[in-house]
Amino acid sequence: MTSFYVYCLLFAAIAVGFILYPWLKDRNAKKRFEVSNTNVIKQRIEEIKREAFEGLIDPEEMQTAIDEMKIALADETAFHDAQEKKAETTSLSARSAKLPLLIGAIPALFAAVWVYVDANQLSGLQDLVDATNNIDELSQRILVTPADDVRPEEFQKYALVIRQQLRKDPSDATGWQWLGRLRMSLGQTEEAVAAFDKALKISPDAQDIRMKYAQAMMMVGDDENLQNAKRQVSYLVQIAPENRNYRLLLTVVAAQLNDSDVAFANFALIKDALSADSTVYQSLVNQLRSMGASEGLLSLNNGARNGLLDNSSLDNSSLDNSSPDNSSLDNAPLDNSVVANGTRGFDVTVSIANELESKLPSTGFLILFAQDAISGSRVPLAVKKLALPQFPILLSLSADDAMIASLSLENAEQVTITARISVDEDVMTKPGELEGSLASVTVNDSMQAVTLIINKEI
Known part of the structure; x- marks a missing residue:
């Protein structure tokens, strides 16, 4: 950055020199002209006197010649003075135009500076420098031990660092994958799709990247x-036909596209691994029933209450029969091996404090989630997101709502339950959002009934 400013000052000095040089040159030329003419006249007068002394001309002729030289000098001086007066008149006219020019030049200068700063992204460059200098701290706060107060700006700065590294090594598939996951965390689904696409082109055999790529595209939803x-998911099923999670995801995306043949065929292969109590199973059944599936196809053959299949990667609302056009997925998980159980969890009655009712947005989302109270990890053990409802509302949180493979209510002892009203689907907190929480709630082997009041403004 220092060298950048030095170069700017250098080029500015050169520009000023181009402006001042003609003016200074003109002044020096004028002085040289005056001195040169006077010297020529004096030299000629001396020559005339010498000629008279040598007898070449008589004294009268000498005096006549000297007078003529003086008259010539006077005429030339008068002519030069007239030229100067004319130049001054022209200069006066030019000076009278300086004010309008100055008035126009000032906003033009500001506009040029703004265009330059905007085009060169100087603020973004400074963010990159700050993020690079604090990369260890950002990695610690975002990846190693996720902090509760990580701001969206910190995610953006960390993404800048990854982008800078990818410019140096654009063949780093892991870097592109991390960039995609960061974009998904920020709700930037289209950018996440682009990042996963680059990662997959570099590592086409990486099944986890292909899975994330498919999930990101399902979040975009067009x-x-x-x-x-x-x-993408069909390819995963082709190379790993025994993977039930791939078949479950294929069932979901086929249902969203109203492709009954693919949806019915894959659901028949994985339905008995689902939990009958899970909201994913119930929502998926409703969606398939609306597509014309028979009750024989939809019913579980084993009557199981405890499913064997991971459905944590799916957003239940995307399968809701009441919203067949809703094809978005919730925040993408970091793994895909949560076991659906449905016995450990909470039935949460969410209400809002009277003094905050007037601050409810006209449109928005209710996000309900549970986090481990002992470890302090900010990664949700269970989460639900829905369009802003009428309060109070009863919602359940269980292992079926887990987002991450190794973190769910199945292995939690104490949790903090939080309800947040957000104006958008971005999971990052923003000023003005409404929130309420229950701290250190013990988890047992049953569905506990709790009441949560949204009572503060962030």
């Missing part, structure tokens, strides 16, 4: 991305 997600 027809083109859903079709591509279906192709």
Whole structure:
């Protein structure tokens, strides 16, 4: 940065020199002209006197010649003075135009500076320098031991560092994968899709990258991305037909595309591994029933209450029959091996304090989640997200709502339960959002009934 400013000052000095040089040159030329003419006249007068002394001309002729030289000098001086007056008149006219020019030049200068700063992203460059200098601290807060107060700006700065590293080594598939996950954390789904796409082109055999790529496209939710997600998951099923999680995801994306043949065929292969109590199973059954599936296809053959299949990667709302056009997924998980149980959890009655009712947004989302109270990890053990409802509302949190493989309510002892009202689907907190929480709630082998009041503004 220091060298950048030195170069700026150097180029500015050169520009000023180009402006001042013609003016200084003109002044020096004027002085040289005056001195040169006077010297020529004096030299000629001396020559005339010498000629008279040598007898070449008589004294009268000498005096006449000297007078003529003096008259010539006077005429030339008068002519030069007239030229100067004319130049001064022109200069006066130019000076009278300086004010309007100055008035126009000042906003033009500010506009040029703004365009330069904006085009060169100087603020972004400074963010990159700050993030690079604090990379160890950012890694600690975001990856190693996630902090509760990580701000969106810190995620953005960390993403800048990853982007800078990727410019140096664009073939780093892991870097592109991490960038995609950061983009998903920030709710930037289209950017996440682009990052996973680059990672997959570098490592086409990486099944985890292909899975994340498909999930990101399902979060975008338009027809083109859903079709591509279906192709990616179909490929995963082809190379690993025994993987039930792949078949479950294929069932979901096929249902979102109203592809009954693919959805019915794959659901028949994995339905008995699902938990009958899970909201994923119930929502998926409702979606398939609306597509014309028979009750024989939808019913579980083993009557199981405890499923064997991971469904933590799915957003229950994307399967809701009441919203067939909703094809988005919730925040992508970091793994895919949560065992659905449905016995350990909470039935949470969420209400809002009277003094905050007037601050409810006209549209928004209710996010309900549980975090481990002992470890202090900010990664949710269970989470639900839905369009802003009427309060009070009863919601359940269980292992079926887990986001991360090794972290769920199945292995938690104490949790903090939080309800947050957000104006968008971004999981990062923002000023003005409403929130309430229950601290250090003990988890046991039953569905406990608790009451949570949203009572503070962030």
